[in-house]
Every structure is written in structure tokens, then in C-alpha cells.
Amino acid sequence: MEPRFEPRTISSYKEFSWKRVFLKWEWLLVGILLIIFFINSMLSPYFLNYFNITDATRSFLDKAFIVFPMVMIMLMREIDISVGSTVALSSVIMATVYSMGLPMELAIIVCLLVGALCGYINGYLIVKFKELSAVIVTLSTMILYRGIAYMMLEDQSIGGFPSWFTYFGWGSIATLPFILIVFILLSFIFTLLLHKTVFGRNIYAIGSNPNAARFSGVNVDKIKRIVYTLAGLMAAVTAIFLTSRMGSTRPNIANMYELDVIAMVALGGISTAGGKGNMYGAIIAVFVIGYLQYGLGLINIPAQILLIIIGLLLIMSVSITNLKSSRKLTIFKKKNKEQVL
Amino acid sequence: MKKLFRSGVLLSLLCLILAACSGGQQSSGNGDEGSSGDSGKKKYAIVFKSEGNPYGEKQSEGFKKAVEEVGGEVILRAPAQPTVEGQISIIEELISQKVDVIAISGNDPDALQPVLQKAMNQGIKVLSLDSAVNKDSRMVHVNQADPERVGRIQIEAVAEMINFEGQIAILSATSQATNQNIWIEWMKKELEEPEYSKMELVKVAYGDDLRDKSVSETEALLQSYPDLKAIIAPTTVGIAAASKVIQDKGLTGKVIVTGLGLPSEMAEYIKSGVSPWMYLWNPIDVGYLSGYAAHALVEGEITGEAGDKFTAGDLGEYEVVETDSGTEILLGDPFKFDVENIDEWKDIY
Numbered sequence: 001m002e003p004r005f006e007p008r009t010i011s012s013y014k015e016f017s018w019k020r021v022f023l024k025w026e027w028l029l030v031g032i033l034l035i036i037f038f039i040n041s042m043l044s045p046y047f048l049n050y051f052n053i054t055d056a057t058r059s060f061l062d063k064a065f066i067v068f069p070m071v072m073i074m075l076m077r078e079i080d081i082s083v084g085s086t087v088a089l090s091s092v093i094m095a096t097v098y099s100m101g102l103p104m105e106l107a108i109i110v111c112l113l114v115g116a117l118c119g120y121i122n123g124y125l126i127v128k129f130k131e132l133s134a135v136i137v138t139l140s141t142m143i144l145y146r147g148i149a150y151m152m153l154e155d156q157s158i159g160g161f162p163s164w165f166t167y168f169g170w171g172s173i174a175t176l177p178f179i180l181i182v183f184i185l186l187s188f189i190f191t192l193l194l195h196k197t198v199f200g201r202n203i204y205a206i207g208s209n210p211n212a213a214r215f216s217g218v219n220v221d222k223i224k225r226i227v228y229t230l231a232g233l234m235a236a237v238t239a240i241f242l243t244s245r246m247g248s249t250r251p252n253i254a255n256m257y258e259l260d261v262i263a264m265v266a267l268g269g270i271s272t273a274g275g276k277g278n279m280y281g282a283i284i285a286v287f288v289i290g291y292l293q294y295g296l297g298l299i300n301i302p303a304q305i306l307l308i309i310i311g312l313l314l315i316m317s318v319s320i321t322n323l324k325s326s327r328k329l330t331i332f333k334k335k336n337k338e339q340v341l
Numbered sequence: 342m343k344k345l346f347r348s349g350v351l352l353s354l355l356c357l358i359l360a361a362c363s364g365g366q367q368s369s370g371n372g373d374e375g376s377s378g379d380s381g382k383k384k385y386a387i388v389f390k391s392e393g394n395p396y397g398e399k400q401s402e403g404f405k406k407a408v409e410e411v412g413g414e415v416i417l418r419a420p421a422q423p424t425v426e427g428q429i430s431i432i433e434e435l436i437s438q439k440v441d442v443i444a445i446s447g448n449d450p451d452a453l454q455p456v457l458q459k460a461m462n463q464g465i466k467v468l469s470l471d472s473a474v475n476k477d478s479r480m481v482h483v484n485q486a487d488p489e490r491v492g493r494i495q496i497e498a499v500a501e502m503i504n505f506e507g508q509i510a511i512l513s514a515t516s517q518a519t520n521q522n523i524w525i526e527w528m529k530k531e532l533e534e535p536e537y538s539k540m541e542l543v544k545v546a547y548g549d550d551l552r553d554k555s556v557s558e559t560e561a562l563l564q565s566y567p568d569l570k571a572i573i574a575p576t577t578v579g580i581a582a583a584s585k586v587i588q589d590k591g592l593t594g595k596v597i598v599t600g601l602g603l604p605s606e607m608a609e610y611i612k613s614g615v616s617p618w619m620y621l622w623n624p625i626d627v628g629y630l631s632g633y634a635a636h637a638l639v640e641g642e643i644t645g646e647a648g649d650k651f652t653a654g655d656l657g658e659y660e661v662v663e664t665d666s667g668t669e670i671l672l673g674d675p676f677k678f679d680v681e682n683i684d685e686w687k688d689i690y
Contacts, residue, residue, distance in 0.1 A: 044438070052437045059430040155516035159451050170455060246425060246452035250517060255424055297434035302390050305423035 029284040037231045040295030047295055057180045060115035060290030062241045066261045068190035069231035071282045074265055075207040077274030078134040084257035085145035086235035090115040091249045092149040095158035102257035104162050118145055119232015149251035159248030169245030179241055191279045207275030264289055267317045361488055364596055384440040386416040387637050390448050391423035395603055396577045396624050397690045403476045403625035407632025408614055425449040427629040430635055432456045442466040442635040447474040450519045454478040466638040470631040472519045476667025480645030484632045492527025499571045500618055502597045506539040506568030510562050512583050514550040514576040524575050535651050548579045557584035574600035584610035608687035618679035622672055625690055630672055
């Protein structure tokens with residue numbers, strides 16, 4: 001049996017308190033989500049409607065698949081800005097092999113393989129060239145992957161997929177959009193992976209202190225490669241849903257998706273300094289941004305105002321999550337304790 | 342303390358969202374007051390390619406004018422970036438709002454098909470204007486001008502400007518912009534005529550309708566082709582950016598710019614000789630005609646079949662015609678702007 005490394009975070013030593021549970025960032029996010037629901041349903045008569053609320057998820061969940069591995073990457077103090085290009089490349093290759101006569105089922109598998117390979121290359125390069133930061137490595141592959149996609153299709157688009165393929169983007173199972181069901185399934189899998197396995201604990205260990213993790217016997221390089229490969233794989237899943245939704249593909253799809261994904265993760269309370277945050281926060285953040293956009297869209301707010309609101313939300317989340325970890329608050333806590341005593 | 346701080350932050354967020362929402366409603370014109378005061382008015386939505394495009398704003402202005410004349414409620418939308426993904430989300434939101442008609446300038450001819458068909462299946466009338474979507478995604482397309490004429494006329498113009506001799510380049514919008522690509526095809530066909538045998542099209546560059554990219558693409562053209570005689574920019578953003586580069590580099594008269602531009606943006610360059618003349622139709626009229634076409638669709642006066650006729654306010658009577666790529670309504674010939682008439686148009690649009 002392998003030696004297990006299970007770091008115990010400071011919080012696990014603290015005594016249980018309901019107050020602390022509800023002051024967590026995830027619960028604040030739930031609060032913000034409820035406020036958004038409340039305000040939106042006040043502003044538009046079309047918002048609070050089962051069909052619209054479930055149907056709206058089709059618009060914003062496609063990129064949300066990449067949020068899961070991105071949480072892991074950012075927990076390890078790394079980043080991946082090539083995911084948008086990976087979406088484009090895997091989608092373009094899927095369409096190309098389909099147009100060359102491969103059955104669509106196989107083309108989808110090719111798409112997943114291409115995505116995973118793109119992710120693996122990122123992971124390999126980051127581990128191999130430790131002196132280069134992940135931003136630089138994934139910036140290069142971001143340009144590279146998009147460039148290959150352009151080289152393959154130039155300015156053309158490929159469409160004409162079999163009709164069952166539209167099911168990914170447009171189909172429903174018992175009134176719930178198919179994409180929502182897949183998202184829920186994957187959230188369970190990734191939450192379990194991050195919070196209930198040794199693999200997940202190792203990610204936190206790397207994020208808290210990479211050197212300590214390495215000396216404790218954690219195979220840091222291997223875990224990084226696996227997580228980056230997962231990021232590529234999820235980008236390919238996004239590619240399948242997005243391509244199905246548009247019915248055709250072009251090399252310029254999923255432009256800037258990486259930034260949307262990173263915004264969702266940051267809003268979810270994952271600190272870029274590593275080791276802090278969890279999957280629940282990021283999953284809630286996906287819906288916060290998604291329904292904020294949808295709700296403001298229903299009352300026809302200009303797109304740029306929407307960007308301003310999301311920017312402000314982000315600044316708020318980053319400042320609060322960092323404040324929580326700063327020393328000031330521990331002083332507060334001590335004072336509070338004294339008062340209680 | 343901590344609680345106080347948190348509730349303060351939450352409260353400010355709430356105020357912010359509310360403020361933003363009320364601000365947005367004001368700017369969207371006659372948005373529905375309250376929640377159910379919209380029972381009588383039909384909702385006309387227009388979706389442009391991206392925000393902050395002067396051409397799109399003028400077009401939407403014309404659309405709004407027409408819709409107000411027929412007593413409808415207008416919704417103006419555009420994504421922040423010129424992407425199909427953004428337009429798909431907007432159309433979904435419009436479907437949820439149960440609008441009566443959607444007029445769209447597509448960022449891609451094919452990729453909007455699933456979502457626009459969903460709209461049509463729910464009884465929403467769909468037409469495209471300016472940049473067409475494919476014929477299965479719409480009922481009719483409002484075309485600003487016959488694409489063949491738009492393409493050929495620009496080559497005729499540039500040939501006259503450079504005495505039928507020398508290298509020319511094209512600075513277009515995005516590489517998949519539907520209308521630009523059709524015009525460029527016609528330009529290439531016109532160039533095959535014998536009288537242009539001494540002219541050579543060296544490159545089609547794409548400025549993506551972004552000012553900075555159009556500027557750097559123009560600079561790249563000048564560097565790669567030092568003997569370049571003229572640049573044709575069949576897009577309003579591109580022609581203004583190219584003209585600025587030529588003027589700043591002191592190449593006025595050596596490299597000539599022409600194409601399709603907004604008079605208000607191009608007046609300076611037409612007067613200084615950077616661009617002897619250029620073409621455009623009136624984007625306000627394109628929007629206005631589309632507004633009336635939308636009205637005719639909603640009221641059932643037309644169904645989008647060839648031969649349907651309707652009256653478009655001040656513009657008079659129009660007929661739906663059949664083309665290779667579905668049915669269309671043609672506005673008219675492109676209009677020539679030169680030193681003589683630029684002053685009377687530059688304040689209009």
C-alpha cells in the first residue's frame with residue numbers, strides 16, 4: 001500500500017460552529033444567487049418560470065464544464081489560459097474527421113482524445129520546464145492550438161452533422177435540459193474526486209506548499225499532468241456541446257472562454273495563491289454568473305453594463321476571500337472570543 | 342464587525358444591481374413599465390453584431406423609428422463582442438420574453454440556425470438584415486444593395502483612381518462576415534475582366550471590424566507591399582482605420598483608400614484626398630425598411646415568399662424577390678460620397 005499523505009487543515013482542528021458554517025463564502029454566494037433570483041423576478045415577469053429557468057442553463061453551462069478542472073489547477077497555484085483554444089481545436093478536428101467520412105460517434109471520441117492530448121501537452125510542458133510559469137506555457141499553446149484550428153479550416157465552417165447530434169445542445173430528459181443533467185453528474189464526480197479522495201487531498205497539499213508536498217512523497221508532477229489532461233478533456237466536452245448548439249463549427253469559436261471560466265472559479269472563492277477554496281463555491285458561482293446574465297438579458301440591459309457588474313462582483317469576491325485569510329480577521333476572532341469569555 | 346462589513350458589501354451589491362437595471366431600462370427606450378403593461382404593443386427586437394459600432398447604432402435607429410411609427414415596442418440588443426455565442430444567448434433571452442419578431446445581423450450565416458429555428462417554431466417571425474443568415478434560419482432578408490453591384494462598383498472606382506494599373510489590397514471585416522465575403526467574390530470576378538489586366542489583388546486582410554486590428558493590418562500591408570497603390574475596405578471600421586494610417590504616415594495620394602464608409606467618420610479623409618470618394622447606403626434606411634418588413638411579417642401582410650408586396654413608410658413600396666440564397670428585399674443602389682456632397686451627409690450619419 002502506498003504511503004498516504006493526508007494534510008489536516010487548520011480548520012479541521014477548530015470546534016464546530018453553525019455561525020462559521022453560514023459565514024462561509026459558499027453560503028454568501030447562495031445568498032447572492034437568491035438575491036439575483038429575487039431581483040430578476042421582480043424586474044421581469046418572464047424570469048420565474050420553470051421552463052425558462054431550466055432552459056437558460058443551455059446558454060451558460062457549456063463553458064462551465066471547464067470550471068471543474070480549473071478549480072483544481074488554481075488550487076495548485078497554476079492557471080490554464082489555453083482552454084478556449086482547446087475547445088476550438090477539438091471541435092474543428094471533430095468536424096473535419098466527420099466530413100472525411102468517419103461516423104459521428106467516432107468523431108466525438110476523436111474530439112475527446114484531441115482535447116485530452118492538448119491538456120496533456122500543457123501539463124507535460126509545465127512540469128518539464130519548471131522555470132516557465134503556467135501563464136507563459138499555456139499562452140503559447142493557446143496561440144498554437146488556435147493557430148492549428150485556423151490552419152485546418154481557414155475561414156470555412158463545417159456543419160451538416162447527423163440530426164441526433166443536436167441532442168447534446170438542445171435535447172431534454174423529462175423537461176430537464178440534457179446539458180444540465182450532464183453538468184450535475186460531472187459536478188458529483190469532480191466534487192468527490194477533489195474532496196473525498198487522496199488525489200484531491202494531494203491537490204490541496206500542493207496548493208498549500210508545493211515543496212512540502214513534494215518532500216512528503218506526493219508525486220507533484222504526475223498530479224499536475226493528470227489535472228491538465230482533465231482540463232483538456234473537459235474543454236473537449238464543452239466543444240461537443242457548443243458545436244451541437246451551433247450546428248456547425250469554425251476556428252474562432254469559444255473565443256475568450258478561458259477568461260469566463262477563470263472568472264467563475266475566482267468568484268467561487270478559489271484563491272490564486274493556492275490551497276484555498278472548494279468545488280461547491282465554484283459550482284454555485286457558475287449559476288450566479290449564468291442567471292445574472294440571463295436575468296439582465298431578459299430586461300435587455302446593454303452587454304457592457306453586464307460586464308461591469310460581473311467585474312465588480314469579482315473584485316468583491318476576491319477581496320472578501322483574501323480578507324478572510326488575512327491576519328486582521330484572526331485578531332477579530334481573538335477579540336470575539338475574549339468577548340464571549 | 343465582520344457581519345457588519347459583510348452585510349454592507351451585500352447591500353452595496355444589491356444597490357448596484359438595482360441601479361444598473363434601472364439605468365439599463367431607461368436606455369432601452371420604452372421598456373415595459375411595470376410588468377404587465379405591455380399587453381397591447383407588439384415587441385420588435387433587433388440584434389446587431391456587437392455593441393459600440395456606429396453603423397449598427399444608425400441601423401438600429403432607423404429600425405426604432407419605423408417600429409415607433411407603427412406603434413410597436415422596440416428592443417435593441419447586441420453582444421459585447423462580435424461572437425455567435427453571444428448572439429445565441431441573446432436570442433434565447435428574447436424567446437423567453439416572447440417577442441413577436443426578431444431582426445438580426447448575423448455574426449455567422451449557419452451557426453444561428455438551431456436557435457432561430459427554435460424561435461420560428463414558437464411563432465416568432467425572423468428576418469435578417471445587413472449580414473444575412475442562411476435561408477433556413479429566416480423568413481426574409483433585407484439586403485442593403487445588390488451584392489454584385491456593391492462588389493463590382495468598388496473595383497470600377499479603384500481602377501479609375503489608380504488608372505487601371507498597380508497592386509491593390511482589400512481590408513475586410515472578420516473572415517467569416519457574410520456580406521463582405523460575397524462582395525469580395527464579386528470584386529474578384531470583376532477583376533477578371535480584360536481592362537483590369539494590369540491590376541493585381543495582392544492580399545485580403547482581415548481587421549475583424551476592430552479599430553486597433555484594422556490599423557495594424559493596414560500597417561502590415563504597407564510594409565509587405567511597398568508598391569501598393571490602393572486599399573479597398575468594404576467595412577466602415579476598416580476604411581476609417583486605413584485612412585487614418587495613410588494620413589498619419591503622410592502617404593496621401595500615394596496609397597489611395599476607398600470602399601464603404603460612414604460619411605461622418607470619412608468626411609475628413611475625403612476632403613484631404615486620402616479617399617477621393619467612397620460608397621455606402623443609408624444604414625438608417627436599412628433599419629427603417631427592416632422595421633416595416635418586420636411589421637408586415639407580424640401583421641401577416643407578407644410571409645417572406647417571393648412576390649409579396651408591402652409599403653415601408655416614407656420609402657414607398659417594396660417587393661420580396663427570389664435570389665440564389667433565399668428571398669430578399671433590396672433597398673437600392675449604393676450611394677457615392679465625394680468632396681461635392683460629403684458636407685451635407687456628414688452630420689446625418
